[in-house]
Amino acid sequence: MCLAVPAKIVSLSGMTAEVETGGVTKKVSTDLVPEVRINDYVLVHAGFAIQVIDEQEAVETLKLFQEILEHEHEVS
Amino acid sequence: MNMKFLKDYRDGEIARGIIRKINEISRRPAKLMEVCGTHTVAIFRHGIREVLPRNISLISGPGCPVCVTPNRHIDEAVEICRRPGVILTTFGDMMKVPGSSSSLAAEKAAGADIRIVYSTMDAVDIARDNPDKETVFFGIGFETTSPTVAAAILRAEQEGIGNFSVVGAQKLIPQAIRALLQSNEIGINGFILPGHVSSLIGTKPYRFIAEEFSIPAVVIGFEPVDILQGIYMLVKQIEEGTARVEIQYNRGVPPEGNPHAMNLLFKVFEPADAIWRGVGTIPGTGLTIRPEYSRFDAVRKFGVCIQEDRDLPGCRCGEVLRGVITPLQCGHFGRTCIPENPVGPCMVSVEGTCAAYYKFGKGASGDEA
Ligand code: SF4
Numbered sequence: 001m002c003l004a005v006p007a008k009i010v011s012l013s014g015m016t017a018e019v020e021t022g023g024v025t026k027k028v029s030t031d032l033v034p035e036v037r038i039n040d041y042v043l044v045h046a047g048f049a050i051q052v053i054d055e056q057e058a059v060e061t062l063k064l065f066q067e068i069l070e071h072e073h074e075v076s
Numbered sequence: 077m078n079m080k081f082l083k084d085y086r087d088g089e090i091a092r093g094i095i096r097k098i099n100e101i102s103r104r105p106a107k108l109m110e111v112c113g114t115h116t117v118a119i120f121r122h123g124i125r126e127v128l129p130r131n132i133s134l135i136s137g138p139g140c141p142v143c144v145t146p147n148r149h150i151d152e153a154v155e156i157c158r159r160p161g162v163i164l165t166t167f168g169d170m171m172k173v174p175g176s177s178s179s180l181a182a183e184k185a186a187g188a189d190i191r192i193v194y195s196t197m198d199a200v201d202i203a204r205d206n207p208d209k210e211t212v213f214f215g216i217g218f219e220t221t222s223p224t225v226a227a228a229i230l231r232a233e234q235e236g237i238g239n240f241s242v243v244g245a246q247k248l249i250p251q252a253i254r255a256l257l258q259s260n261e262i263g264i265n266g267f268i269l270p271g272h273v274s275s276l277i278g279t280k281p282y283r284f285i286a287e288e289f290s291i292p293a294v295v296i297g298f299e300p301v302d303i304l305q306g307i308y309m310l311v312k313q314i315e316e317g318t319a320r321v322e323i324q325y326n327r328g329v330p331p332e333g334n335p336h337a338m339n340l341l342f343k344v345f346e347p348a349d350a351i352w353r354g355v356g357t358i359p360g361t362g363l364t365i366r367p368e369y370s371r372f373d374a375v376r377k378f379g380v381c382i383q384e385d386r387d388l389p390g391c392r393c394g395e396v397l398r399g400v401i402t403p404l405q406c407g408h409f410g411r412t413c414i415p416e417n418p419v420g421p422c423m424v425s426v427e428g429t430c431a432a433y434y435k436f437g438k439g440a441s442g443d444e445a
């Protein structure tokens with residue numbers, strides 16, 4: 001029920017955006033994230049964009065772990 | 077579209093590296109509760125229980141909105157859909173949930189105009205297109221969904237749509253976690269906090285878990301690497317003897333959440349007491365429409381008053397939702413209760429713990445807990 005999927009904003013008109021995910025486009029409401037821009041990634045839940053995805057954080061979170069794993073290789 | 081980051085969060089090699097790390101540091105017994113039903117399903121689907129060391133058990137919690145909705149609200153929706161000139165709209169998951177004496181699916185079969193919508197805005201569209209009818213949205217959900225109900229009410233207000241109203245049965249998560257901890261039936265050592273509820277509310281409402289109960293809690297995403305990395309973060313805290321609220325799912329959860337959406341939510345609704353199936357009334361975990369918007373309150377508009385609601389005989393959903401038993405301990409499970417013919421809501425909802433156990437097998441870890 002609290003599932004949300006990442007999608008990319010391809011166009012905006014008023015409080016409605018067209019988003020693309022896995023090659024499929026659909027319309028979502030942007031009432032909850034009025035600041036979104038074209039090309040942003042958003043989390044889509046029940047026809048609404050609920051949060052803007054921070055791509056930088058997406059990369060950083062993984063990097064943190066990759067560093068831990070690499071460090072492991074060095075010491076072993 | 078190149079969502080590179082998404083691919084990496086499904087990477088088998090990274091996942092195996094994290095599993096190795098968890099095995100390396102995990103010594104103490106750890107009961108971790110996944111609050112959210114979406115996590116329950118993701119954990120089963122990716123076989124996460126099977127790859128964790130035996131001292132770690134994953135326990136499913138109360139985070140399936142369909143499952144915790146008490147019969148009273150289903151009875152309200154049933155009563156309203158029987159009124160002449162009403163179009164009842166709802167999300168698909170609520171259709172088959174049995175109330176005290178009927179379900180929406182049964183009412184639809186008997187001729188009621190019940191329509192499944194994907195978005196609350198679809199319900200507003202239906203109201204606009206059918207000015208001679210009353211369109212009612214039966215709203216359930218947590219903080220992920222409730223702002224969308226508020227946005228629909230605000231949209232209807234803005235457009236002057238007077239034939240739209242809502243049966244509100246939405247709930248708030250953080251104080252429900254407090255209620256679980258206060259009864260402390262299972263001795264939880266760590267919380268896997270719901271990613272998408274947190275996208276809206278941020279981390280502040282969870283601080284009491286660490287500060288008052290000294291239990292670590294991590295907001296975790298839904299891809300396999302997310303879940304494993306989040307479990308590693310929890311285990312690390314448990315082994316170090318610390319308790320903090322951390323975010324693994326940084327890309328979708330800023331610490332402050334989505335304040336704009338929460339403002340919309342609390343413009344229309346205010347916190348109230350709520351009944352949770354199997355738990356009872358928990359103060360401050362419900363949402364009621366503020367007096368300024370009371371014309372959108374369907375229960376008031378239609379003068380519905382449910383005198384008494386009945387529980388489902390023999391269904392142990394309440395204990396399942398509190399993590400006290402697993403579905404395997406319910407006598408109905410897999411015999412008289414299956415997804416095609418469910419006895420209780422935890423088998424109806426695809427995110428219900430009983431349905432997840434049935435679909436994905438019985439799960440190796442956590443069942444003995
Ligand atoms: S198996 Fe069926 S009857 Fe038993 S607790 Fe789950 S939903 Fe209720």
